[in-house]
Amino acid sequence: xxxxxxxxxxxxxxxxxLWTISRTVAVSSIHRATFVSSAEGSPPPAxxxxxxxxxxxxxxxxxxxxLRHPELSAVxxxxxxxxxxxxxxxxxxATALATDExxxxxxxxxxxxxVFRCTIGLAxxxxxxxxxxxxxxxxxxxxxxxxxxxxxxxxxxEIQFADYVFPAFDQIVNEAxxxxxxxxxxxxxxxxxxxxxxxxxxxxxxxxxxxxEAYFAHTPGLKIVYPRSPIQAKGFLLSAIRDPNPVLVMxxxxxxxxxxxxxxxxDFELPLGKAEIVKEGKDLTVVAWGxxxxxxxxxxxxxxxxxxxxxxxxxxxxxxxxxxxxxxxxSVNKTGRLLISHEAPHTxxxxxxxxxxxxxxxxxxxxxxxxxxxxxxxxxxxxFEKFYVPSMIRCLDEIERIMKY
Amino acid sequence: xxxxLQRRYGAVKTTAWTRIQRLTTGTQYPGAIRGSEYTSKLEFxxxxxxxxxxxxxxxxxxxxLLSASNNKSETDSNKKDKVEIDKGTLTQMYTTxxxxxxxxLLLFEAQRQGRISFYMTHHGEEASxxxxxxxxxxxxxxxxxxxxxxxxxFRGFSIQQxxxxxxxNAFDLGKGRQMPIHYGSKALNIQTISSPLGPQIPQAAGAxxxxxxxxxxxxxxxxxxxxxxxxxxxxAGLNIAATMEAPVIFF
Numbered sequence: 001x002x003x004x005x006x007x008x009x010x011x012x013x014x015x016x017x018l019w020t021i022s023r024t025v026a027v028s029s030i031h032r033a034t035f036v037s038s039a040e041g042s043p044p045p046a047x048x049x050x051x052x053x054x055x056x057x058x059x060x061x062x063x064x065x066x067l068r069h070p071e072l073s074a075v076x077x078x079x080x081x082x083x084x085x086x087x088x089x090x091x092x093x094a095t096a097l098a099t100d101e102x103x104x105x106x107x108x109x110x111x112x113x114x115v116f117r118c119t120i121g122l123a124x125x126x127x128x129x130x131x132x133x134x135x136x137x138x139x140x141x142x143x144x145x146x147x148x149x150x151x152x153x154x155x156x157x158e159i160q161f162a163d164y165v166f167p168a169f170d171q172i173v174n175e176a177x178x179x180x181x182x183x184x185x186x187x188x189x190x191x192x193x194x195x196x197x198x199x200x201x202x203x204x205x206x207x208x209x210x211x212x213e214a215y216f217a218h219t220p221g222l223k224i225v226y227p228r229s230p231i232q233a234k235g236f237l238l239s240a241i242r243d244p245n246p247v248l249v250m251x252x253x254x255x256x257x258x259x260x261x262x263x264x265x266x267d268f269e270l271p272l273g274k275a276e277i278v279k280e281g282k283d284l285t286v287v288a289w290g291x292x293x294x295x296x297x298x299x300x301x302x303x304x305x306x307x308x309x310x311x312x313x314x315x316x317x318x319x320x321x322x323x324x325x326x327x328x329x330x331s332v333n334k335t336g337r338l339l340i341s342h343e344a345p346h347t348x349x350x351x352x353x354x355x356x357x358x359x360x361x362x363x364x365x366x367x368x369x370x371x372x373x374x375x376x377x378x379x380x381x382x383x384f385e386k387f388y389v390p391s392m393i394r395c396l397d398e399i400e401r402i403m404k405y
Numbered sequence: 406x407x408x409x410l411q412r413r414y415g416a417v418k419t420t421a422w423t424r425i426q427r428l429t430t431g432t433q434y435p436g437a438i439r440g441s442e443y444t445s446k447l448e449f450x451x452x453x454x455x456x457x458x459x460x461x462x463x464x465x466x467x468x469x470l471l472s473a474s475n476n477k478s479e480t481d482s483n484k485k486d487k488v489e490i491d492k493g494t495l496t497q498m499y500t501t502x503x504x505x506x507x508x509x510l511l512l513f514e515a516q517r518q519g520r521i522s523f524y525m526t527h528h529g530e531e532a533s534x535x536x537x538x539x540x541x542x543x544x545x546x547x548x549x550x551x552x553x554x555x556x557x558x559f560r561g562f563s564i565q566q567x568x569x570x571x572x573x574n575a576f577d578l579g580k581g582r583q584m585p586i587h588y589g590s591k592a593l594n595i596q597t598i599s600s601p602l603g604p605q606i607p608q609a610a611g612a613x614x615x616x617x618x619x620x621x622x623x624x625x626x627x628x629x630x631x632x633x634x635x636x637x638x639x640x641a642g643l644n645i646a647a648t649m650e651a652p653v654i655f656f
Contacts, residue, residue, distance in 0.1 A: 104618070129618065135648055140607045140641030144649075147611025147625075150596060151546060153618070155611065167637070175604045183589045183597035184580035 047116060048201035050258040053294050058278050058316075059229060059261045066231065066262035071270055078266035086256040088230035088263050089118040089195070092237035093156065095267050097126045100154050102191070103241065105131045107141060107158030115160060116197055116256050142168035142194065146176050149189035149246070156241060162198035162250065163207040169215070176246040177221030190244035195237070197253035199291050199343055200389050204253075205382035211290075211344040211375075213320045216248055217353065223247040224320040225272055226289040228255070230263045232318070235270030243272060250320075252291035275324035277331065281313035284337040284402060287328060287354060289317040292341050292390065299395035307403060320350055328354065329361045336367035337402050341390045346374040368405035373398045436647035490539070498539050498559065502531035505555045508564060512571065516585075521571045523584045525551045535559050537626055537656060544621070546612050547595045548605040549628040551586055556628070560593050602633040606642030606655070613651035624652040 053059065060066040063080040083091060096103045105119060111133040113120035123131040134141045138159055145155035159165045165172070172194070180188035200209045216222055223245050227233040233251065240247035278293065279300070288296050293316050300312045313331050317323055332338045338358055340351035351372040359370060373390040381388055431440035465471050490498075509526040516524035527534060534555030547556065554567065566578065570588050573581035578590060579597060589597025596612075599605070609627030616623045633639060646653050 102615075102618070132649075135641075135644050137637075137641040137644065139637055140610075140645045143604055143607025143638060143642060144611035144614070144645050146604075147548075147608035147613070148615040149611075150608060151612045151615045153615040170601060171604055171607075171638075174601050175599065175608070178599070179597075182579065182583050182587070182599060184578050184582060186578055186589050186591040187597055 044202060045257060047257055048203065048254040050254045050291060050294060052298060053255065053258040053291075054260070056294050056297055058293060058297065059259065060231060061261060063262050066264065069231075071235075072231075072264060072268060075264045075266040075268045078264040078268070080262040081265050082260060083230045083234075083263045084257055084260045085227075085230050085233050085251070086116050086118045088233040089237060089251065090120060090122070091263070091265070092234040092241075093119060093122055094125065095234075095238060096154070096156065096241045097122065097130060099267065100241075102152065103130070103154040103156060104148070105156045105158070106134050106144075108134055108136055108160045110134075110158055114158065116253060118158070118195075118251075118256075138164055138166075138168040139171055142171040142176070145192050145194070146171060146179070146189050146246075149176075149191040150179065150187055152191065154191040154193075154241060156193045156195065159194060159196040161208050161210075161253075162196040162212050163210045165194075165196055165212060168194075172216065172222070172246070172248075173219045177219045179221075179246075181221060188244065189246050192246040193237075193241045193249060194246070195249045195251060197256070198250045199252040199254060200380070200385060201254045202385065203382065204380070205385075206379045208253075209343075209380040209385070211250070211342065213248075213250055214344055214348055214350045214353075217321050217323075217350050219321075221246070222321055223272055224250065226250045226252075226318060226320060228252070228290050228293045228316055228318070229259050230261050232270060234263055235268055236272070236318070238267065239269040239272050242269065247272070250290065254291055270318075273319045273322045273324060275318055275327040276316045277313060277327065278316050279312070279314040281311035281335065283310055283335055284312045284339065284399065285315060285328065285331040285335045286312060286339045286341065286395075286399070287315045287317055288341045289320065292343060295390065295392050296341055296395055298392045299399060302392070302396050303399045303403075306400075310403065312399070317354075323354070325357055325361070328358060332358055332362045333365050336362075336365050337405075338362075338366075339371045339373065339395070339398055339402060341373040341395055343375045343389055345377050346372060347377050349374050368402045371398050371402050436644075436650060494539055498535045501535050501555060501559045504564070505531050505534070505558055508554070508558075508567070515571075521585045523586060524571070525554075525586050527552055527555055531555050533656075537654070541626060542623070544594060544623045546609075546616065546623065546625045547593075547628075548609040548612070548625060549596070549598055550602065550605065550630060550633060551598055551600075552630070553628050554586070554588070557588055557590075557593070557595055560595065562588060562590055562593055562595060566590070603629065603636030603638035603642075605629065606633075606636075606638045607645055608642075609653050609655070610642050610646035610649060610651045613646065613653035614649050617650075617652055624654060626654045626656055628656045 066080050067076050093105055105122060109115055110119040110131060111123050119131060141157055145157040148155040176189050176192055198211050213224055216224055223243060225236045225240055225247060227236045237249055240249050286296050286300060296314055300314060304310050304312060313335060315328060315331060340354050342349055342351055351374055355370040355372060373395050375388055431442045433440045463471060505527055509528060512524045513526050515521050530552060534553055538556040538559035567588060569576040570579055571585035579587060587598040589595055606627055606629060609625045613625040643655065
């Protein structure tokens with residue numbers, strides 16, 4: 001049976017694995033209700049769709065809900081518009097191109113609008129000299145971007161899928177990240193921004209589903225930001241473009257269409273390097289980034305229902321590099337328990353860095369070992385995706401274990 | 406109608422007309438100087454069927470100037486190839502070449518003695534480094550590999566600055582962070598050298614495109630060796646430079 005074969009190859013370290021798998025197979029009604037569309041029977045769109053996002057409390061469904069946020073105080077009088085994730089990205093790119101004459105946008109297939117429509121209309125509006133296609137060579141694309149940034153321009157490069165960033169790894173890690181440091185600040189490539197769609201999409205398999213943040217988190221000199229919503233997509237992208245460091249913007253592709261909310265139409269930026277407490281609580285801290293927030297939201301709601309009185313604090317880390325240690329530390333000092341969840345594989349995943357840093361700082365306050373619910377230590381499979389990802393059920397399982405420790 | 410187009414569009418019309426001609430005869434790719442002909446005959450391409458690009462050489466194996474370049478009579482066609490260089494520049498070029506040769510002797514020895522950890526000499530390449538520097542302007546951007554001190558010396562990067570960098574002392578512009586000979590200078594448009602071989606090639610294409618966007622009368626010169634020409638970055642960089650029509654000299 002394919003499921004058991006898959007499981008036997010998985011290097012899981014707990015007996016709960018098979019239990020969790022069987023629970024997933026049995027399928028909880030909550031999971032199904034939230035993740036299967038009302039139009040059951042029709043296939044999901046090619047770009048993937050995460051239904052639960054529409055009902056999320058993190059999504060700002062009204063103009064007021066959007067502008068109320070303290071981080072948007074600078075644009076509190078702005079008009080807002082309902083935008084999905086890719087429209088927000090498009091809006092940010094258009095703003096950057098309009099406000100910075102030295103900004104250009106390039107990548108594979110961006111000219112016609114991009115495979116996820118992020119660059120639609122930009123070539124028509126700003127010209128082919130500023131929004132243009134690149135040959136199929138990531139190392140060339142990023143190298144080219146580094147060169148432009150080295151002479152003071154603002155290149156915004158797109159890697160078509162995060163899974164294909166690896167040919168550019170040398171350029172990013174050995175060149176971009178080190179440009180300012182190695183030259184003694186004679187030169188820098190702060191103007192460089194690299195955007196890439198990442199994370200599970202429902203059918204992406206090995207090479208259209210990866211989350212490579214951990215590889216880059218290991219490289220001083222870079223910044224990495226992970227928006228979870230259209231407001232963040234616009235705000236973080238504008239911050240990233242204007243930040244005087246090379247920044248990687250990881251865009252969870254399943255959110256391109258799934259996440260729709262009111263976004264200020266004015267120019268605004270959100271702070272890099274700062275986490276956000278999206279739900280306050282006192283018994284357990286859960287940390288995630290990107291699309292995983294919505295999975296955790298469901299797991300937390302179900303856990304709080306099953307254990308009345310339980311109150312869980314959810315933190316959206318938002319930036320992987322630099323990451324907001326202070327916010328997480330303060331939260332864990334309050335709650336005494338920490339769960340980290342990410343789609344990237346367990347071993348060597350960024351959750352390990354958070355766990356190590358927090359146990360250093362909060363050891364005596366911890367009531368339970370720090371838990372990580374992650375992708376399994378295998379390549380990302382196609383038909384087994386629902387078992388691979390840190391699903392709502394696996395997160396719920398882990399929350400129950402921590403609370404009963 | 407053609408003459409009306411000619412009057413109105415000049416060069417653009419020529420390109421458009423050439424494109425129309427090409428569409429009927431061969432392939433056409435962005436950045437390609439010339440399309441390839443179509444053929445219905447399948448054959449293996451062997452080494453002998455392609456004409457290699459000639460290798461430029463002035464000196465013979467014995468170090469003497471080869472006769473072919475000596476005996477050229479002054480016709481109109483090769484008169485325009487002659488470059489008049491004033492005596493001052495010629496003297497500066499020659500002095501720089503000699504200085505470089507002496508510096509190489511001293512610093513190579515220093516490296517062998519363990520006084521500095523790393524050094525790259527330029528024996529035999531003195532002229533090929535000084536000439537581009539003399540030909541280009543101060544605002545042309547330099548990307549290099551590790552064997553271009555001659556270029557930098559001509560441009561004004563002093564021996565003293567080079568020694569600071571090799572010694573990684575407090576006066577090093579690079580703040581003592583890199584191994585010796587990883588020179589760089591913003592003032593002289595010399596992009597700081599890095600150890601990996603090849604990444605500077607697509608970077609040079611990008612910098613050139615930026616200069617083109619600024620409509621600056623400037624170009625980029627990018628140095629690398631035949632070894633580094635096997636790197637993926639070489640193929641990526643040249644391809645992009647061609648498709649983006651970037652003003653960059655790959656040396």
